[in-house]
Amino acid sequence: MWNLLRAIVRPEDKSSPLPDTWQQILKVNVPYRNSLSVEMRERLDAGIRRFVEHKYWEGCNGLSVTDEHRLTIAGHAMRLTLGFDDDHFDDVKSILLYPTTYRAVTKDHIGSGVIIEGQSDRLGEAWYRGPVILAWSDIQDEIAQSPSKRNVILHEFAHQLDFRNGRDADGVPPIESETDAERWLDVMRQGFERLCDDCRHRRRPVLDCYGTTNRAEFFAVATEAFFETPEDLKRDWPELHAELRRFFRQDP
Ligand SMILES: [Zn+2]
Structure with a gap:
C-alpha cells in the first residue's frame, strides 16, 4: 500500500530531471554518472531521488x-543497483553521517548483523536491517583520490547486499540459481585464498588487503575494485571480474 501511495504521490520520479544544483554536485562528486548513457543516467537519477527522499538522514558530532552529503552517498550507493529492477536497499532506513572518522563509545549489542570497519576509530558500519554509518572526511578523501581501490560507500552498501539473505554476512548475497551459487562460492573461495597469499607476500594486489579479514570483507573490497578500477580487476582477476559482472548485471 505504501509503495502504491508513493507511486501516486510522486509520478514525476522517473521522468523529471534532477534540479540543476543537484546535477552540479553529482557532476563533481559522482563522476561516473557523467559517462553513463542517457537511459542509464535517467535510471540512476530516479534511484538517487528516491534514496535521498526516502531515507532518514542524521548528522552526528x-x-x-x-x-x-545526501547526493554523494546516494549517487555511489545506487551504482550497485543499476542492473537490478527493484530497490535492493529498502531495508536501509537511515544513514548516519559523522564529520570524520569517529571513536566508538560502546561495544554493547555487537554480534551478528553488524559489520564495523576499524577498531576504536571507525571508518564505517553496516547494520542488518539497520543504518549505514559513514564518515564524511573519508568519503571526501576517496573522491579526491578516485579512481583508487577504496570507496567506503560502495563497501558498506556491498555489506547491505550481503545482509539481504540473513544477518550473518558471509560474502554470499542472494544468488538466483544453485549452479550460479556454486560457481560464486568457488570463485570467491579461490579469490580469497589468492588475496591472502598475495598480501602475505606483499605483492600489492589490485584488491585491498582488508579483504583478507573474512569472506564478507572480501566481497566488499572486490565490489569496490569492480566499480572503481574495473580494468585492473579484469586484467589481474578475470574470473572474479566476470562473476561480479554477472551478479551486478552491469559492466563498469
Ligand atoms: Zn567491511
Missing part, C-alpha cells in the same frame, strides 16, 4: 546533513 555536530554535522548538519546537506544536499552534497
Whole structure:
C-alpha cells in the first residue's frame, strides 16, 4: 500500500530531471554518472531521488546533513543497483553521517548483523536491517583520490547486499540459481585464498588487503575494485571480474 501511495504521490520520479544544483554536485562528486548513457543516467537519477527522499538522514558530532552529503552517498550507493529492477536497499532506513572518522563509545549489542570497519576509530558500519554509518572526511578523501581501490560507500552498501539473505554476512548475497551459487562460492573461495597469499607476500594486489579479514570483507573490497578500477580487476582477476559482472548485471 505504501509503495502504491508513493507511486501516486510522486509520478514525476522517473521522468523529471534532477534540479540543476543537484546535477552540479553529482557532476563533481559522482563522476561516473557523467559517462553513463542517457537511459542509464535517467535510471540512476530516479534511484538517487528516491534514496535521498526516502531515507532518514542524521548528522552526528555536530554535522548538519546537506544536499552534497545526501547526493554523494546516494549517487555511489545506487551504482550497485543499476542492473537490478527493484530497490535492493529498502531495508536501509537511515544513514548516519559523522564529520570524520569517529571513536566508538560502546561495544554493547555487537554480534551478528553488524559489520564495523576499524577498531576504536571507525571508518564505517553496516547494520542488518539497520543504518549505514559513514564518515564524511573519508568519503571526501576517496573522491579526491578516485579512481583508487577504496570507496567506503560502495563497501558498506556491498555489506547491505550481503545482509539481504540473513544477518550473518558471509560474502554470499542472494544468488538466483544453485549452479550460479556454486560457481560464486568457488570463485570467491579461490579469490580469497589468492588475496591472502598475495598480501602475505606483499605483492600489492589490485584488491585491498582488508579483504583478507573474512569472506564478507572480501566481497566488499572486490565490489569496490569492480566499480572503481574495473580494468585492473579484469586484467589481474578475470574470473572474479566476470562473476561480479554477472551478479551486478552491469559492466563498469
Ligand atoms: Zn567491511
